[in-house]
Amino acid sequence: MAQSRLQYLASYLHPHRQHVILGIGTLLLVNILSVWIPLIIGDVVERLKITFSPGTIVRYVGLILALATVMWAIRMASRVLIFGVGRKVEFDLKQRIFEHLLSLEPAYFAENTIGDLINRATSDVDNIRRLLGFAVLSLANTFFAYCLTMPAMLRINVRLTLVALAIYPIMMLLVGSFSNRLRQEQLDVQQSLSDLSTLIQEDMSGIGLIKIYAQETNEQQAFSQRNNNLLDANLSLARTRNTLFPLLGGLASLSLAIILALGARNIAAGTLAVGDFVTLLLYVNNLVFPTALLGFTITSYQRGEVSVDRIEAIFKAQPKVASVEGARALPVSEVKGRLQATGLTYQYPDTTTPAIQNVSFTIEPGETVALVGPIGSGKSTLAKALPRILEIPTGQLFIDGHDITQVTLPDLRRAIAFVPQDSFLFSTKVKNNLRYGLPLAEMPEIEQAAKLAQMRGEILNFPKQYDTLVGERGITLSGGQRQRTALGRALLIDAPI
Numbered sequence: 326m327a328q329s330r331l332q333y334l335a336s337y338l339h340p341h342r343q344h345v346i347l348g349i350g351t352l353l354l355v356n357i358l359s360v361w362i363p364l365i366i367g368d369v370v371e372r373l374k375i376t377f378s379p380g381t382i383v384r385y386v387g388l389i390l391a392l393a394t395v396m397w398a399i400r401m402a403s404r405v406l407i408f409g410v411g412r413k414v415e416f417d418l419k420q421r422i423f424e425h426l427l428s429l430e431p432a433y434f435a436e437n438t439i440g441d442l443i444n445r446a447t448s449d450v451d452n453i454r455r456l457l458g459f460a461v462l463s464l465a466n467t468f469f470a471y472c473l474t475m476p477a478m479l480r481i482n483v484r485l486t487l488v489a490l491a492i493y494p495i496m497m498l499l500v501g502s503f504s505n506r507l508r509q510e511q512l513d514v515q516q517s518l519s520d521l522s523t524l525i526q527e528d529m530s531g532i533g534l535i536k537i538y539a540q541e542t543n544e545q546q547a548f549s550q551r552n553n554n555l556l557d558a559n560l561s562l563a564r565t566r567n568t569l570f571p572l573l574g575g576l577a578s579l580s581l582a583i584i585l586a587l588g589a590r591n592i593a594a595g596t597l598a599v600g601d602f603v604t605l606l607l608y609v610n611n612l613v614f615p616t617a618l619l620g621f622t623i624t625s626y627q628r629g630e631v632s633v634d635r636i637e638a639i640f641k642a643q644p645k646v647a648s649v650e651g652a653r654a655l656p657v658s659e660v661k662g663r664l665q666a667t668g669l670t671y672q673y674p675d676t677t678t679p680a681i682q683n684v685s686f687t688i689e690p691g692e693t694v695a696l697v698g699p700i701g702s703g704k705s706t707l708a709k710a711l712p713r714i715l716e717i718p719t720g721q722l723f724i725d726g727h728d729i730t731q732v733t734l735p736d737l738r739r740a741i742a743f744v745p746q747d748s749f750l751f752s753t754k755v756k757n758n759l760r761y762g763l764p765l766a767e768m769p770e771i772e773q774a775a776k777l778a779q780m781r782g783e784i785l786n787f788p789k790q791y792d793t794l795v796g797e798r799g800i801t802l803s804g805g806q807r808q809r810t811a812l813g814r815a816l817l818i819d820a821p822i
């Protein structure tokens with residue numbers, strides 16, 4: 326059965342449960358202190374009524390200061406602990422997402438835009454981090470505040486306590502009534518931000534095209550429109566927040582005013598001690614903040630839910646191509662390199678006709694074969710079938726007589742050197758691009774590969790030769806230089822095929 330979102334959230338926290346428990350324990354201490362301090366203050370007030378002795382006052386003030394300092398320190402510790410857990414969950418999720426993305430095949434990245442995936446790995450993870458730190462803190466704090474403060478309040482005066490508490494459901498309702506609007510506006514902000522980032526990303530990559538077709542003005546207008554959308558979304562979110570917060574503050578003041586009026590009557594009638602009344606007022610004040618926070622926890626939970634879904638969707642995508650159970654090992658030293666296809670057929674998902682159909686051939690070790698054909702006729706598809714970049718059927722393609730789908734995937738891929746049609750280079754030194762498949766390769770091997778790829782002379786003309794940085798996607802290299810570097814990279818691993 327699918328896990329609920331709450332279970333997912335709990336599973337994120339699970340590795341850090343010790344810190345969570347410790348953090349909750351410190352919150353318990355904080356709340357005990359915050360019940361105790363008002364009692365002392367009430368006591369002082371009562372004593373003041375009888376006699377005024379500066380010595381006693383100083384003692385009490387010292388005690389309260391000391392307790393407040395301890396409380397402050399423990400509260401800090403609980404925040405550090407619990408928010409730290411949020412940070413650790415963020416770290417874990419990012420690690421897991423990246424690791425999982427690396428296990429997926431290129432087809433997945435054709436269906437999901439890079440911008441969206443980056444968004445999930447950053448902004449959605451951030452939402453979860455905030456939710457977990459904040460939710461754990463606020464839920465535990467509110468729970469303790471109510472459990473400890475309420476009995477103390479009820480002991481002082483039942484009627485006043487009930488009146489004081491009556492305001493809290495109204496506060497919760499208020500936050501609840503704003504929560505849908507807040508969530509929608511938050512979504513709008515995220516969407517606008519995402520639209521803006523996509524435009525920046527595309528325009529910066531396609532800057533050459535924008536210049537050639539002289540489209541700067543149009544692009545600027547498009548940007549300005551999206552930027553405006555973002556501004557509007559941010560402003561309406563700020564408006565909603567700025568309406569809600571003062572309303573909550575006003576309600577809290579209102580409840581204090583009512584208690585003040587009722588309490589004054591009780592004091593006049595002699596049914597309530599002034600000291601107790603002061604204590605009660607301080608308690609009411611203590612509860613306002615956790616109650617308002619609880620409302621926001623609910624709001625941020627709704628936002629977090631969306632993010633849990635978006636992140637779990639990544640984890641749900643399973644790699645389609647993997648080593649089968651009991652796959653045969655094929656050490657590269659044992660590979661002869663005989664390739665055989667019998668009726669090989671492959672159709673891309675969501676297409677109507679196969680890209681290659683019923684292809685049969687045998688290529689002996691050492692043989693060089695060129696495959697020619699019109700554009701879109703399936704040459705690249707066939708090349709990608711060999712290292713199982715595509716999910717090809719069993720029993721159609723063989724390496725040294727072994728069905729390639731039954732060979733362990735790393736062994737199969739190590740047996741093949743592959744230069745894709747578009748040569749992608751990493752933003753690093755030329756030499757690191759050349760030895761990408763064999764990171765420990767030394768200079769002589771790198772130079773040999775560059776020489777074989779007819780790239781050596783070019784590299785020696787670069788300002789820093791093999792240490793020349795290749796810009797993002799190899800922008801500083803010419804198209805031909807890029808292809809040759811990619812060729813050298815394949816030659817360096819010296820694979821049998």
Ligand SMILES: Nc1ncnc2c1ncn2[C@@H]1O[C@H](COP(=O)(O)OP(=O)(O)OP(=O)(O)O)[C@@H](O)[C@H]1O
Binds near residue numbers: 674701702705706707
């Ligand atoms: N990822 C994909 N998803 C769906 N269809 C695809 C995909 N890649 C290629 N195709 C389709 O499969 C067919 C064969 O494509 P392939 O890339 O193998 O052609 P090619 O022979 O290498 O062409 P070219 O000479 O232009 O490089 C084309 O019709 C193409 O549209």
Ligand SMILES: [Mg+2]
Binds near residue numbers: 704705706746
């Ligand atoms: Mg091709």
